[in-house]
Each structure stands twice: as structure tokens, then as C-alpha cells.
Amino acid sequence: MLELQRISAGYGEVQILREVSLEVPAGGIVTVVGANGAGKTTTIRAISGTLPLLGGRLRFQDEDITAVPAHRRVERGLVQVPEGRKIFAALTVRENLELGSYSAKARARRADSLERVFHLFPLLRERIRQPGGTLSGGEQQMLAIGRGLMALPSLLMLDEPSLGLAPLIVRDIFRIVAEINRTGTTVLLVEQNVQQSLALATRGYVLENGAITRAGSGEELLADPYLKEAYLGL
Amino acid sequence: MFWAFLTQSLINGLLTGGVYGLIAVGLTLIFGVMKIINFAHGSLMMLGMYATFWAWSALHLDPYASLIVSVPLLFVLGALIQKFLVAPVMNAPEHNQLLLTLGIALFVENAALFAFTADPRFVQTHYLSVNYYVGPLTIKLVHLIAFGASLLITLLLYLLLSRTDLGKAIRAAAEEPEGALLMGIDVRRIFWISFGIGSACVGAAGTLISPFFPVDPHVGGLFVITAFVVVVLGGMGSFGGALLGGIIVGVGESVGAMFLPGSMKQMVTFVLFVLILLFRPNGLFGRRMA
Numbered sequence: 415m416l417e418l419q420r421i422s423a424g425y426g427e428v429q430i431l432r433e434v435s436l437e438v439p440a441g442g443i444v445t446v447v448g449a450n451g452a453g454k455t456t457t458i459r460a461i462s463g464t465l466p467l468l469g470g471r472l473r474f475q476d477e478d479i480t481a482v483p484a485h486r487r488v489e490r491g492l493v494q495v496p497e498g499r500k501i502f503a504a505l506t507v508r509e510n511l512e513l514g515s516y517s518a519k520a521r522a523r524r525a526d527s528l529e530r531v532f533h534l535f536p537l538l539r540e541r542i543r544q545p546g547g548t549l550s551g552g553e554q555q556m557l558a559i560g561r562g563l564m565a566l567p568s569l570l571m572l573d574e575p576s577l578g579l580a581p582l583i584v585r586d587i588f589r590i591v592a593e594i595n596r597t598g599t600t601v602l603l604v605e606q607n608v609q610q611s612l613a614l615a616t617r618g619y620v621l622e623n624g625a626i627t628r629a630g631s632g633e634e635l636l637a638d639p640y641l642k643e644a645y646l647g648l
Numbered sequence: 649m650f651w652a653f654l655t656q657s658l659i660n661g662l663l664t665g666g667v668y669g670l671i672a673v674g675l676t677l678i679f680g681v682m683k684i685i686n687f688a689h690g691s692l693m694m695l696g697m698y699a700t701f702w703a704w705s706a707l708h709l710d711p712y713a714s715l716i717v718s719v720p721l722l723f724v725l726g727a728l729i730q731k732f733l734v735a736p737v738m739n740a741p742e743h744n745q746l747l748l749t750l751g752i753a754l755f756v757e758n759a760a761l762f763a764f765t766a767d768p769r770f771v772q773t774h775y776l777s778v779n780y781y782v783g784p785l786t787i788k789l790v791h792l793i794a795f796g797a798s799l800l801i802t803l804l805l806y807l808l809l810s811r812t813d814l815g816k817a818i819r820a821a822a823e824e825p826e827g828a829l830l831m832g833i834d835v836r837r838i839f840w841i842s843f844g845i846g847s848a849c850v851g852a853a854g855t856l857i858s859p860f861f862p863v864d865p866h867v868g869g870l871f872v873i874t875a876f877v878v879v880v881l882g883g884m885g886s887f888g889g890a891l892l893g894g895i896i897v898g899v900g901e902s903v904g905a906m907f908l909p910g911s912m913k914q915m916v917t918f919v920l921f922v923l924i925l926l927f928r929p930n931g932l933f934g935r936r937m938a
Binding site for chain 2: 502565
């Protein structure tokens with residue numbers, strides 16, 4: 415569904431990603447794990463188009479999208495839930511969700527999508543009139559994911575959804591990500607939480623210093639002695 | 649006698665303040681969305697006034713009807729300025745942006761000086777002499793219309809921002825541009841639309857004061873300084889704050905003029921400005937800057 419072909423990207427003079435290639439097959443959950451500063455967020459921003467590429471090509475649903483601007487990628491169903499949520503703090507929960515369905519295609523199905531989001535996150539329905547900024551961290555993450563779902567993604571990309579959340583809430587979030595995937599949305603998950611995110615993954619990649627160093631199924635990677643030592647402290 | 653005089657000043661200030669509010673609403677919208685301080689705001693107002701003057705003198709258009717000229721004209725002009733001049737410096741340091749908008753102001757004012765000469769021009773209508781008398785108080789029709797129309801335009805803009813998808817997208821882009829982009833909102837488009845709307849507001853304000861305020865190429869300077877005070881008073885980027893701030897400054901100015909010599913009436917504005925900066929640097933309704 416999504417294919418990165420030797421992607422290089424960075425900020426100004428600083429190159430972060432060096433020829434990263436990876437593939438997200440339709441229907442699965444692909445996890446990219448790596449330490450802080452390995453280039454996880456850079457990878458996801460390169461895919462969503464919020465960061466210009468220095469080299470390489472991007473293919474999505476059998477089309478080259480390298481030159482497609484970020485807002486048009488959303489219309490095509492490539493949707494990113496950003497790190498740190500980036501919800502609209504002064505706008506109400508409802509307005510946040512409505513903005514998720516901004517494109518004409520998503521707008522036409524706004525009412526259905528809202529029901530779907532409320533089904534996944536019943537808490538959001540109770541908070542509907544509250545400004546997004548007054549929600550707790552976990553609720554904000556739910557709002558950010560819900561907002562992403564409103565855009566009708568065929569591929570949903572989540573950048574560190576567990577960041578800064580309590581373990582119980584992290585478990586909830588991952589459970590819901592799995593549920594979203596079961597209902598037909600392909601997921602690309604970028605995480606520092608190696609154990610839980612790889613347990614979910616149909617395929618995993620390890621990103622180190624801006625390059626892919628290991629790839630395999632989630633189980634394979636979890637059993638990998640190198641990964642165990644470097645990331646799980648076992 | 650004193651009380652009648654004071655009430656009269658309050659009313660005058662309130663009516664003028666509504667227009668200040670509209671000018672400041674445009675400025676605060678542009679600032680709120682793009683974090684750009686638009687020094688060209690006053691010169692755009694001047695263009696709105698000239699549009700009204702020429703529509704009246706050449707086409708015999710009623711000055712209020714010329715809103716259909718000045719509003720779209722200034723919208724397009726503002727959008728073009730954002731797209732071709734402001735957009736390239738969006739990520740530049742603040743002083744560069746400041747120099748740019750100041751440069752645009754100088755250019756527009758001098759172009760107007762060249763094209764229209766420095767002579768003050770005046771739209772002459774019979775409205776100007778229509779007054780209403782309530783007891784000892786006089787209310788000028790032109791002030792009343794300017795006030796009412798300013799409030800109405802501000803209300804329409806408020807509805808646009810709070811009820812429509814475009815308005816929500818503008819607020820989203822103001823707050824979290826990257827988050828907005830990730831929702832499929834074309835943030836660059838939102839930027840030029842917002843600049844256009846902000847400019848259209850000040851263009852409308854220019855039209856509304858034309859029946860009682862002569863236009864010359866430098867007229868904008870008078871208003872833009874006041875508008876900055878209003879925006880800071882209300883809280884940078886705060887919409888309701890801009891309107892209320894406009895009324896406060898309008899009333900302050902007009903009541904101040906009762907006690908101060910005429911040439912010093914703007915002093916009230918500046919004293920107010922210094923006091924806000926000292927005691928409420930985020931404005932009356934501003935959120936604390938992180």
C-alpha cells in the first residue's frame with residue numbers, strides 16, 4: 415500500500431534519514447521502532463509531506479506521491495496522527511473532530527464517522543463541548559486519533575501515541591489501534607515502546623541513526639537477541 | 649451641562665470605537681493566524697477610502713453602496729500581498745517581516761501620493777448633515793451607520809469563524825498550523841484568505857468613515873497606531889478583545905478630548921498603551937503566551 419524507496423530527509427543542513435526503504439502492505443500493522451533521535455518522527459513527516467524530501471521516492475496505492483503536497487495526501491487517505499497530538503486546544507472536541515473531515519469526501523460522511531469515533535472512544539462524546547485543551551493527556555491522544563479517523567484513512571500513521579501516557583492508558587490506546595486495524599484500516603505505528611508496539615505488529619522495522627538496521631515480523635524482532643539487549647534490556 | 653457634555657463624549661467615543669474595533673479585528677485576525685504584524689493595515693484602509701471616494705465622484709455611487717467595491721478590492725489586494733510578498737518571509741525573523749510590511753505601507757502611501765496627490769478629498773453627501781437629537785444630545789447619522797455597520801460586519805466575521813468549516817480551518821491553522829495541514833487543510837491557502845479577510849475588514853472601515861472623514865494618502869497612519877493599541881489592549885489575536893478594546897479606546901479618546909487640548913487627544917491612547925504594557929502585557933483578554 416505504501417512504499418518508501420531510498421528516502422533521505424532532514425532539517426536544513428542536517429540530514430537525518432539516509433536512504434530509508436520500507437514497505438507497508440495493505441491490511442497490516444507495521445511498526446517502526448527506534449531510540450530517541452533515530453529518525454522515527456522524520457520518517458513519518460516525510461511520508462505525510464510536512465517535511466520535504468532530500469531524495470528518494472514515495473509510492474502510495476500504486477501511485478507516485480513524491481510531489482503531492484501534504485494536504486492532498488490526506489485526501490488520498492494517507493493520514494498522520496502527529497507526535498504530541500497537536501490537537502486544536504481552543505476548539506471544542508466536536509470542532510476538532512469536524513476538522514478531521516475537512517476534505518469534501520470525508521465531509522460527506524461526517525455523521526457516520528462521528529458515530530464510529532464515539533463508538534471507539536465513548537469518553538469523547540461526554541466531552542464534546544469542551545475545548546480540546548482541557549482534556550487529559552490520554553483523552554487528547556484519543557481525540558487526535560479520532561480526528562485522524564474522521565479523515566477516512568486507508569493508512570493511519572501514528573507517531574508515538576504512547577508518549578507521556580500512563581501504562582494503563584497506553585494499553586487502551588494499543589487495544590484501540592488493533593481494533594481500528596481489524597475494521598480495515600492499515601496502520602503504520604512509530605514507537606519507542608518496543609515491547610507493546612511490536613507485539614501488535616504484522617511487520618516491524620528497527621531504525622537506528624537514520625537507517626533501517628533490522629526488519630522482520632513482530633515476533634521475529636521480539637525474539638531477536640540484539641533487539642532484546644539493546645531495547646528491552648533483557 | 650457637564651453631564652450632558654460627558655454623555656455626548658461617551659456616545660461619540662462609543663460610535664467611533666466601533667469602527668476602531670472593526671479595524672483592529674482585521675489586524676488581529678492577520679496577527680492571530682500568521683503571527684505577522686501588518687504595518688500596511690492603515691495604508692490598505694486609505695485605499696478603501698479612495699475606492700469609496702472615486703466610486704462616488706466618478707461613478708456617483710452612494711458611499712455606503714461602495715462597500716461592494718472596497719470589500720472585494722481589498723480582499724483581493726490583501727490576498728495578493730500575502731501570497732506574493734508576505735508568504736516568502738513567513739519563516740523569516742520577525743524584524744524582516746516588520747520591515748516588509750512597513751515597506752509595503754510606504755510604497756502604497758507614496759503610490760497614492762503620486763496617483764491622487766496630497767489634496768484631502770471628501771465624499772459629500774446629504775447624510776452628513778442629518779442629526780438626531782435626544783434631549784441635549786446630538787447623534788450624527790453617519791456615525792451611527794459607521795458604528796452599526798462595523799458591529800454587523802464584526803458579527804458576520806464572528807459567525808464565519810465559529811460556524812463554517814472555513815472559519816474552523818482558519819482557527820485551526822492559527823493555533824496549530826502543522827496539525828491543520830495533517831487534517832488536509834491547505835494552510836497556505838488559509839493564510840492568504842485570512843490576510844484577504846483582514847484587509848477587507850479595514851477596507852470596509854475605510855468606506856464607513858468616508859462620509860465624515862476626508863481621505864489623503866497618509867490618513868492610514870492615524871488609524872493604524874490606534875488599531876495597534878486596540879489590538880494590544882484586547883490581547884493579540886483575540887477577537888472579542890479587539891472589538892471591546894476599540895470601544896474602550898474610542899471612549900477614552902473622546903472623553904480625554906474633553907479635558908485635554910485638541911491636539912493632545914491621542915495622548916490618552918498612548919497613556920492607555922503604556923499602562924497595558926506595564927500591567928497587562930497580554931491584554932485584557934489575551935491568553936498567556938507560553
